[in-house]
Amino acid sequence: MKTMTNPRYSPPAIALHWLMAFLLIGLFSLGIYMHELPLSPDKLKLYSWHKWAGVTAFMLVLLRLLWRFGHPPPALPAAMPSWQKAASHGMHHLLYVLMVAIPLSGWLMSSAKGFQTVYFGVLPLPDLLGKDKELGELLQTVHKVLNLSLAALVVAHVGAALKHHLVDRDDVLSRMLPFGKRRRESSQTRTPTRTQSQTPSR
């Protein structure tokens, strides 16, 4: 019965979650690596790829939000203390806010620095800001701070998921794993064996 109250995330939600997880880790690492590079053709290419991947991440997060509105995520385990539930909801809201705000800040920064973003060199995104050196530098700081905040949140997110899985031993992580077996099912199968083994001794 718990399988009905605690279903897994829908396959599209799982696919989008992991796709974005890899994309965001890649984007973050690339961002840190590329901005210290001396100017070279490779640096220009990496910047472009970073922007294109960032635009892709922005579209994916919008898709995710749209999907989420129509397909609410499974409820948290009933046993979870209410403060943990509140923290979890707050955390997920913040993650979404940052996933939307970071590409926007990057796009605006690029415009303020005088470099239009042209998606895959084909589709030009409008420049909402004119070239403005100081604004460009301010937006660079904003982009950086938002990213470091997201990185900190992701660490907390991963930590919380592992804590649920390893300490609380609940379904919170496995319901998002692409091929994960449900722990509750396995624990349900384990419970009868335990009772069976206990039955003869009684």
Add this chain to the structure above:
Amino acid sequence: MNILRLILTTLLVASGAAHAVEFTQFQADKSTLQFVSKQMGVAVDGHFKKFSATLAFDPAKPAAATARLELDLASIDAGSADADGEVVGKPWFNVKQFPTATFLSTAIRPLGGDKFELVGKLTIKGKTQDVSAPLSFRQEGGNGVFAGAFVLKRLDFGVGDGIWSDVSAVANEVQIKFHIVAAPAAAGK
């Protein structure tokens, strides 16, 4: 003083309409020399802050006109501090060895109306190439305004060699847009 000068200029322009005027006095503060490079398919604007022109242009006698442009390559604004630092270096303009680029006209051909074709030799980084650019001329506030644009291939001049000869990062074609203002010979003084 200014009013006097304005009246004088107006009179000269009025007389210019009747008698041909030769424009010779380069107006640095009103002239611009811009370029558009393409980085990863994205147009990036730049310009040169310091350049000068020596010219003599009489709209009635274009064949006799001459123009010489000299530009201080170190005064480049290539769109970002990063790029400004890069393009003065050896692979690009190598300004230590070649601080200026020059253009020397060899012919100015009327194309009808206020359109002309400017032909000449452009020297950048010790390499000289023939270039030609369509040019429009108009008189504005007593001054002669010459505006035009043409596309050059940076690698023809060895600008951006080595790793930068990869034209998929920075395109070979660079558009040059000039807007030169010159006052009539007598009014300039």
